[in-house]
Amino acid sequence: MRIFDILRILVAEQMIKGEHLANALKVSSRTIRTDVKELNALLSRHGAAVKPLKGTGYRLEIQDEQAFHHLLKQLKDYENNVPHLLASSSEARHRFLIKKLLLTHAYVKLDDLAEMLYVSRSTLQNDLKEVRKLLSTYGLSLENRPYHGIRIKGNEAKLRYCISDYIFNRTDKIGGQQMPHPSLISNEELEFIREVILERIEYHDIQLSDIALNNLVIHIAIACKRIREERYVSYYPQEMKKIEAQKEFRVATEIVSALEQNMKHSFPLVEIAYIAVHLLGVRTVVRVHMDEVEIKKIIDKNIYELTIEILDRIDQQLSMNIQNDQELLIAFCLHLKPVLNRYQYGMNLRNPMLDEIKAHYPLAFEAGIIAAEVIKQRLHIHIEDNEIGYLAIHIGVAMERKKVEGTPKRCMIVCASGLGSAKLLYYKLQSVFGSRLEIVGTTEFYKLRQMPLDALDFIISTIPISEPLSIPMIHVNTFLGSSDITKIEQAISESKLPAVQYIRKKLIFLQQKLDNKRQALEFIAEKIQEAGLVKGPLLQSVIEREAVSPTSFGNFVAIPHPLEPFADSTFWAICTLQKAIDWDGKPVQFICMLCIQRTKSEDLQSMYHILLNILNHEKLVQQLIRCKTYTEFVEVLHKNS
Incomplete structure (x- = not known):
C-alpha cells in the first residue's frame, strides 16, 4: 500500500519534499496530501505523526518510540505474510x-x-x-x-x-516468484482430469490449444468443488435440449463417465451440459489433418457470410486489402463459431496478450473493433476487449503474411570506401532482411548520376548525399547499427516519409495542465474543430471509440481517435501534460489524437508503423514530454524519425 511506502521513505529520510515524494511514487502532490492524512490517522494510534512544513515538505515526528517501533514490527510481520x-x-x-x-x-x-x-x-x-x-x-x-x-x-x-x-x-508475482493459488481440489485429481480429457479428445480427433485444454481442466476442477458443496449450475429446459443435441454433449458424457470412476461424487445432467458448453466455447477441428475443401464443408453458412461482410467492411474503412485472403477467411470463420457459442452461454475468456496486441498491432486491433461493430449490428452481441484481441491476432497474421509474400524492395548500395566495405554491407543487409530486400548492385557516388534509378525503391549510402535524387536515400554506417536497420525497415515497410508530415504547428500543445481523460479529450477535440480540419461529431465519436476499448497502451501514451474518419487528410494532434493522468488504469502524459482522412487512399499501415516507432520508444517519449516549445519538439522528433 502507498501509505506504507510513504512511511518507509520518511523513516529513511526523516524529512522530504512533497514534490520528491510524488515523483518517487509516481502520483500527484494532491494524492500525497490525501495519503498523508490517512497515514496520520494510523500513526496517531502508534505514537507518531507526519508534520507538513510550509515550503519544505514533510517530516516524521515520533512521540512514543516504543509504540512506533511496535507498529514497524507489526508492518514487517504483515509484509512477510x-x-x-x-x-x-x-x-x-x-x-x-x-x-x-x-x-x-x-x-x-x-x-x-x-x-x-x-x-x-x-x-x-x-x-x-x-x-x-x-x-x-x-x-x-x-x-x-x-x-x-x-x-x-x-x-x-x-x-x-x-x-x-x-x-x-x-x-x-513477488520478486519474480508466482504466489501459490488456493487449492480447490488435490493435484492428483487435477492430473486425473487432464488425463481423462486428453484421452477423450484424442479418441474423437479433437484438437485443442494448450490454453483451451488448461481452461477445460480448470473449469471441471471448479465444477468438482462446487458439486461437492451441492452448488449446481442451471439451464432452462429449452437450453438443455439444444446442448444435448450437440456432439460436444456426447464427448462431455464420456469425460464424466471416466471421471466418476475415480472421483468421490457423481455429476448431475446439468453439470455434463456445463462441460459440453465449455467444449462448444473452444475452437475445435474434427480430425487433425484437413484440407481447405474439407474445412469449408464444416463452416456454417451464416458465419461464412458474416465473415465476408466483416472483411469487406475492414477493407472499406482501413484499405488493408485483405478481403481476398482465403487463409484469413477460413481462420476467421473457424474462430467466430466458438466466439458466438461463448456469448450464447455467457462465458468469459481472458486474453493475456491484450496489451501487447494493442501496442504492437494497433491497426489490426482497429480492424478487430470494426469486426465487433459488424457482429453487434447483425447479431446484437457485444464483443468486448479480450475477444477483439483474439480477432486482431488473425488480422495481424494476415498483415505479416502480406509482408512475407510481398514484392521485395529494390535498392543499390553507394559506398565510397571500396569494394571490401561495399561487400561487407551487402552481406550484412542480406543476412538481416533476406528475401524482403533485393540489392541490384553496388556503385561509387560519382557513377550514380549515370544510372537510371526508376527501377529502384531507394538508395542505401555510406556517405551523405546532399543533391536531390528522384528516389529516397538512406544514409547508414558501413557496419550497419540498430538505428540504420530501423531506417531501412521503415523504407521496406513503405514508411518513406518522416513523422513530421503528420503534425501541424497549431495542433501541438505542450506542458498542459489537464486533470483527467475527459478534460484532455474535450481540449484536443475542441482545438481540432477550431482549426477547421474535421467535418463531423469528433468528440462524440472519440468517446464512443474509447468506450469500446481504451487507447492507452503503456509507456505514458494514449492514441485516442474517432470510430469513423472525419478529416480531409491524415494528421496527429499532440498534447503533452505537466502531470500524468489516469487513463482507464494506465498513467498517460503523451496524447496523440489520430485523425484519418475520409478517402482512405493512403497506406495506414505505414502511418501506424511510423507512429509506433515513436510511441514504443521509451526514451524518446520522455524527451518529447519534456519539450517546452514547438521548435524543440520538432527537432527531437526529426532527429529520431
Whole structure:
C-alpha cells in the first residue's frame, strides 16, 4: 500500500519534499496530501505523526518510540505474510477481496476484512466500490446484510467464471516468484482430469490449444468443488435440449463417465451440459489433418457470410486489402463459431496478450473493433476487449503474411570506401532482411548520376548525399547499427516519409495542465474543430471509440481517435501534460489524437508503423514530454524519425 511506502521513505529520510515524494511514487502532490492524512490517522494510534512544513515538505515526528517501533514490527510481520498486497496497493486489495469472498459462502464482516488488509474502514468502503464494479462485469453483485457482513451473490455459472479468472488465471508475482493459488481440489485429481480429457479428445480427433485444454481442466476442477458443496449450475429446459443435441454433449458424457470412476461424487445432467458448453466455447477441428475443401464443408453458412461482410467492411474503412485472403477467411470463420457459442452461454475468456496486441498491432486491433461493430449490428452481441484481441491476432497474421509474400524492395548500395566495405554491407543487409530486400548492385557516388534509378525503391549510402535524387536515400554506417536497420525497415515497410508530415504547428500543445481523460479529450477535440480540419461529431465519436476499448497502451501514451474518419487528410494532434493522468488504469502524459482522412487512399499501415516507432520508444517519449516549445519538439522528433 502507498501509505506504507510513504512511511518507509520518511523513516529513511526523516524529512522530504512533497514534490520528491510524488515523483518517487509516481502520483500527484494532491494524492500525497490525501495519503498523508490517512497515514496520520494510523500513526496517531502508534505514537507518531507526519508534520507538513510550509515550503519544505514533510517530516516524521515520533512521540512514543516504543509504540512506533511496535507498529514497524507489526508492518514487517504483515509484509512477510502478505507481501503481494503491500507491493501492489489498491489493485491487489481488490483481487484479495474478490478471492476471499469467492472462496467463502458465509457473510464476512467489514471490520474483519479491514483488519486483514490493515486499512481503515473508509479505505475498505472505497475498495468495495471498485470490487462491485469488477463483479458487475461478471453479472455478480455484493449482498450486504446488517450485523452479518457481505457476500457475493449471482448465477452459479457466472460465479464459476469469476473463480476461474481470480483464482486460477490471474498471476500475482513477488520478486519474480508466482504466489501459490488456493487449492480447490488435490493435484492428483487435477492430473486425473487432464488425463481423462486428453484421452477423450484424442479418441474423437479433437484438437485443442494448450490454453483451451488448461481452461477445460480448470473449469471441471471448479465444477468438482462446487458439486461437492451441492452448488449446481442451471439451464432452462429449452437450453438443455439444444446442448444435448450437440456432439460436444456426447464427448462431455464420456469425460464424466471416466471421471466418476475415480472421483468421490457423481455429476448431475446439468453439470455434463456445463462441460459440453465449455467444449462448444473452444475452437475445435474434427480430425487433425484437413484440407481447405474439407474445412469449408464444416463452416456454417451464416458465419461464412458474416465473415465476408466483416472483411469487406475492414477493407472499406482501413484499405488493408485483405478481403481476398482465403487463409484469413477460413481462420476467421473457424474462430467466430466458438466466439458466438461463448456469448450464447455467457462465458468469459481472458486474453493475456491484450496489451501487447494493442501496442504492437494497433491497426489490426482497429480492424478487430470494426469486426465487433459488424457482429453487434447483425447479431446484437457485444464483443468486448479480450475477444477483439483474439480477432486482431488473425488480422495481424494476415498483415505479416502480406509482408512475407510481398514484392521485395529494390535498392543499390553507394559506398565510397571500396569494394571490401561495399561487400561487407551487402552481406550484412542480406543476412538481416533476406528475401524482403533485393540489392541490384553496388556503385561509387560519382557513377550514380549515370544510372537510371526508376527501377529502384531507394538508395542505401555510406556517405551523405546532399543533391536531390528522384528516389529516397538512406544514409547508414558501413557496419550497419540498430538505428540504420530501423531506417531501412521503415523504407521496406513503405514508411518513406518522416513523422513530421503528420503534425501541424497549431495542433501541438505542450506542458498542459489537464486533470483527467475527459478534460484532455474535450481540449484536443475542441482545438481540432477550431482549426477547421474535421467535418463531423469528433468528440462524440472519440468517446464512443474509447468506450469500446481504451487507447492507452503503456509507456505514458494514449492514441485516442474517432470510430469513423472525419478529416480531409491524415494528421496527429499532440498534447503533452505537466502531470500524468489516469487513463482507464494506465498513467498517460503523451496524447496523440489520430485523425484519418475520409478517402482512405493512403497506406495506414505505414502511418501506424511510423507512429509506433515513436510511441514504443521509451526514451524518446520522455524527451518529447519534456519539450517546452514547438521548435524543440520538432527537432527531437526529426532527429529520431
